[in-house]
Amino acid sequence: MINGDDLKAMRLNAGISQKDMAAKLNVDRKTISNYELDVSQIRVGELFSWFYYCKIDTSMVLSQVKTVREKMDRSKTTQSGTERGKE
Template sequence: MLDGSDLKSVRKNAGISQTDMANKLNCDRRTIINYEQGVCEPKSSQLFRWLDVC
């Protein structure tokens, strides 16, 4: 299971804001927040893109 706090840490360590990440993944900022809070998990394609961006 994916931990949203890990996604947040990776994003923050890369110096990317939630807004910038949303733009790079072509989704809403609210979606990024939901991923990071564990409300929902990204699809594998979104996860790979997240890691690629960071």
């Protein structure tokens, strides 16, 4: 799980100030501080934007999500076919 220290490290590594990150995410600077201090949780959309601005590659995470979704889709198709056979 990503915590405030991780967010801060990514931001600092990218050379982005709290003020600049706040402007990029369209939030207050205090909100950025709260995320980094673990006072509040960053929303998923903002987290992926954070990754983008810090040049963090999310392809592995997105690939895993796609694999899980495809597995669930295949499972639903198999269950649907099995239920039809019982009729």
